[in-house]
Amino acid sequence: MNFQSTDREAFATRRLGFAVAASLLLHVLLLWPAPLRSPDREAPGTLHATMRSRQPDAMPLPAKTAPPRAVPSAPTPASPPAAAPVVPFESHARVSVPPAPAAPAAAPAQAGPVAASPNPVAASGSSVAAASPAAGPALAVPANSADTLDGLRGYRLxxxxxxxxxxxxxxxxxxxxxxxxxxxxxxxxxxGTPRPATVSRSSGHDSLDRAALAMIDAGAARARLPDSLRGRDFAVLLPVVFSLDDE
Structure with missing residues (x-):
């Protein structure tokens, strides 16, 4: 009896020792320090995506064009020579000048005639047309042509x-x-004496033509002759208009 009891106690003691040792070993294994994980290290298999706005497509640069070539400008036509002074009140004025002695200098060129545009001056019963100051032909006259033309215009007026x-x-x-x-x-x-007026272009009616001649003869007898025309033979044309609208 005693031997059996002793064996049992020894056996129980060994089992307890084994159990304690196994328990300690298990705790040691459980409490063994694991390698520290880096907090910054992301878990494997995790994907992160960042949304960005789509950049607009780059606009294509304009193709470089060659600079325009300088086009030579067309030669500017020479301006026509200024027209010689005209006789505003004379459409067919003519000045007779005594022939001057021959000189080596070239004679002045004559300007072409310019058509006159008579402007009727209202008159009671009839009217004498006065030309615009810019109308009338240029005359071939000596160096004092401006005075002569001014004299013709003044005389006609x-x-x-x-x-x-x-x-x-x-x-x-x-x-x-x-x-x-x-x-x-x-x-x-x-x-300086005016000669009797004559009809250069008829109105088609004798009575109107006679009245026009009488008017011009009476006016010429009382008109003052400019000094620039004294000693010269000349002729002027004066249109006379008859209209029923005249008073």
Whole structure:
């Protein structure tokens, strides 16, 4: 009995020792320090994506073009020579100048005629047309041509102004409704005396033509002759208009 009890106690003691040793070994294994994991290290298999706005496609650069080639400018045509002074009140004025002695210098060139645009001046019963100051042909005259042209213009205006005082619309022509325009030619001699006026272009009615001649003769007898025209033979044309609208 004693031997059996002792054996049992020894056996129980060994089992307890084994159990304690196994328990300690298990705790040691459980408590054994594991390698520290880096907090910054991400777990394997984790994917991270960052959303970014899509950049616009780069615009293609414009193709370089060759600079425009300088085009030689066309030669500028020479401006026409300035027209010679004109006779504003004379569409067919003519000045007779004594022949000058021959000189080595070239004679001045004559300018081409310029068409006149007469502008009728209102008159009671009839009217004497006065040309625009820019109308009339250029004249071949000596060095004092400007004075001569001014004299012609002034004389025509003087004759027209005096002729208006003697306006007479023929009664028979007015009664029958006849109208027209008579172009009168007035010549002045070198002595300054006006010659009787003549019809250069008829109105188509004798009574109107006679009235126009009478007006111009009366006006020429009272018009003052400019000093620049004294001693010269010249002629001027004066249109006389007859209209039923005249008072």
């Amino acid at each position: 003087a004759v027209a102004g005096q002729a208006r005082r003697f306006k007479r619309y023929p009664a028979d022509a007015r009664a029958s409704g006849r109208t027209g325009s008579t172009e009168v030619r007035l010549e002045v001699g070198g002595d």
